[in-house]
Amino acid sequence: MEELRNKAKELLAVGAVKVVIGYGKGTGDSRRPIFVRSAERANDLVVDAACTQNLATYLTKAEVRALGRMAIVAIPSTLRSILQLAAEKQLREENVLALGILDGKLRELATFDAIEEAVATIPDAISDADQKLIDKLTAMSVTDRRAFWAEELGRCVKCYACRSSCPMCYCERCTMDCNRPQWIPVASHAIGNLEYHMVRAMHLAGRCVQCGTCGTACPVGIPVHLLTFFAEQSVRRQFGQKGGASAKLDYAMSTFKPDDKETFIR
């Protein structure tokens, strides 16, 4: 932690970065996103086991980018998000400095290559509990699965906390915002909720870095992250591409192989 604070002080004092995006003390025992812009405030930065939220969503937030060159306290999922954003041409290497937190240690990662190297050695982000839940769901009958999701998605109020907290949902004009035609109903009735979450999962297919922040953000406790995790796993399994693994990639869902194999087309 001291190392991080000193590094932040140093970077801000010489003007190498204009803002350090990191975690600070939140309400109670929680941590909240903070934006340190002066060396004097570097001590606000905190890094510990409670820092689990993926802060990469701020790397594409206009008001944060407007501050200037950004440093970001990067837990593994944030590092993966940086790579995925870079692959999608949303980040320039010179505009972001990753202050990686790996095994509790600080590693300054100034290039995308460095981040790629660091991330290659980190095991998958998905927790045992979440994988077990996905396995449990895939083992259920279609009817039971439908009942599970109908119940969970029934609570959805379309607040879009999931979308807003996701680093990959950076579209200025989301498909939900299109009303000519209104592809997906805005209202949070059963169909509106099902269609929204399916679209979001499909749009995240292969891009999700499995940080789980969407599921944590949901105020009514729907495990929406399982949908995006599943879609990413489907792409990984079928096309061998992992979300957030590289800053240079040909996105699996925008490319193809003439001999892609499937079993269901007559």
Place this chain on the structure above:
Amino acid sequence: MAEQFEPKITAFVCNWCTYAGADLTGTSRIKYQSNVRVIRLPCTGRIDFMMVLKAFSRGSDGVIVSGCHPNDCHYTSGNYHARRRWMVFRDLCDFVGIDLERVTFSWVSAAEGAKWAELVNDTTNKVRALGPYKEIQQLAAVGID
């Protein structure tokens, strides 16, 4: 006397192959069941997975998606992109509890009039046996107070 359930099948087809193939079915005077409503798109690559969901939520009991064979796409690679999309979309549909038995994917070329008829008949019979897709259609009324 109870009316037999007749399924509504929506077919999203590409203009250059399947649609032309369906035309051939007609000109060849091959009869096939009339439950299908054909929606013509330039290419399967244009078919958004949302369209399949919309078809179900708006009352379809079954959906057919059909286009050119690999290597024969009028726009060179649209069907390759579509294939990838369906490979993931099917998985996700299944995960969410949408009945994959009700969605049929196919390659039907402009010369395959007979195949189109067979495809439609098989799909219609299958979906007739499955019954109306009440689970999704009923969803339209759920969650509105």
Place this chain on the structure above:
Amino acid sequence: MTDRYTITEASVGSLLDAIAKSGRRVLGPKKIAERIEITEIKTAADLAKDGQSTVSAKGTVFPKVERLLKYRFEGKNVALEDVEPNAQPTVLLGIRPCEARSFAALDVVFNWDYKDKFFNARLANTTVVAISCTKAQGDDACFCTSVGSRPDDTQGSDILLSPLTLGGFVAQVLTDKGKALVALAKDAFQPLVGEAAVVPPASVAPAFDAKALQQKLAAKFDSPLWAEQSLRCIGCGACAFVCPTCVCFDIQDEADTRQGQRLRAWDSCGMRMFTLHASGHNPRDKQSQRWRQRVYHKFAYYPERFNTLGCVGCGKCSRACPVDMNLKQHLAEAAE
């Protein structure tokens, strides 16, 4: 003139039975997995004793999706079908006094220049039985005492239950609706004479003074404070949708070539599209402007127009926020 009774924990069960027999449903906070939801209460054991629901009970009078009308095309004519509000007779049992107060804040908007028949029908059919907060319920996010209320506030309740030290509750019956409910289950309620040993209400230290805040806001419109506070805000609608006083809605027409329906759905001023004009201009394009609007709406414009605050200090917004926008802290800072 308030009638006072006592009711034992056991009698709450017979009250629930009597309500069910009268054809009303009972909704209240119930613990489900890690959450507390407002849902059907069948037995007294269903009621969550501690904490408060994540989403408010406003859905009873202002649902997240509501049908306003339907129509069909018949040839060239449109057959319009007015919809009757689904105003199921309901008893809201076990919500907090802060939430009970919130209906007044909704009422001033829904009966402002237009009498909303849907809201009014539902409210008329809703009886509010709140339970006052003792230490167990008030947490760090609560700030009812900063907005002119108290953990045992009676405003907005038809009956207010306050826990007794020896178990059971004192019931203050405040309105005709409350009296009607008591009449349904006379055996459950024992008239109270004299004092009752209630559990002391929760101690909620005021974080700021709402009147002082309103004064300060007048001069702070252009303050850099709003940009500072909203830097971490991600512009979702979590705070607005869990809030018991947030009243903004969106009208959506869902139709095909033969028929359609008009729906009302919750909307949030925190979302970028909220003020997007058809021209493409957006007067609140930055999150700081939207955040400022949220605070001013509830703490300046509401009191100016309606003589009441647009906030009851329940703290649900802070608890629901994915990025810990602790509103109590923000408001205290704004009031400095």
